[in-house]
Amino acid sequence: MSGDSYHFGDNVNMHGGMGNTGIDKRHMMAADATAASAALQEAVRELHRLIDDLHGRLPPASARTLEDSLPAVTADAAVQPQDRHRALMAIAGIATTVGTLGQPVLDAVNRILQLLGAQ
Template sequence: MSDASNYYGPVVNMHGGRENIGINYGTAGGPARDTELGAAVEELTRLLGELRRHLSPEQERTVDEALPELVPDRTALRRNGLVLASVAQIAAAVGAVGQPVADAVGRLLGLLAQ
């Protein structure tokens, strides 16, 4: 057995230079995609506000915890995939009234997959 550790993920080696910032994952999609992402996050946030009156107190608490995580940033949304899963689960649990939220989560996931 070896004592070596395996690391799976990006590796950045920078030698010299000035004002190096590392890897920027947030703008790889370009301005048009970022605008779409922002619109999708805004729509989901609006729909969650409309859905609140149909939620149990526990579901409402979960939505309250999810809202700060819903930001138009690809890296943050990908990292917080459980937040979107929780929102989708709540939308499914409330039935037909939650369908617009489930659809909005689907659109957002589609944008993140691009």
């Protein structure tokens, strides 16, 4: 039809001025994002507890790797997703090598990855 107008995506109009930067996307947090965040925080706390239980049963090199990985395993958005993922994979690898002792840790890692949408 003549005269119909369709627009998809961003529309930016700037009329003079200085220091104009960025686009305000007006992103809103979904209602269940808070619940997901709470679930993620709980899953991270559980993983830390399970790692504390496992730590003393590991060879020193594996225990050190767990210690080095823990700072990146947080629900904090300031941690880079690739750093968090790398740390979770290192923890999962150690948990896998110790068999049934590490199964709860491996389950906790998988739960976190699922909450993050990485699985």
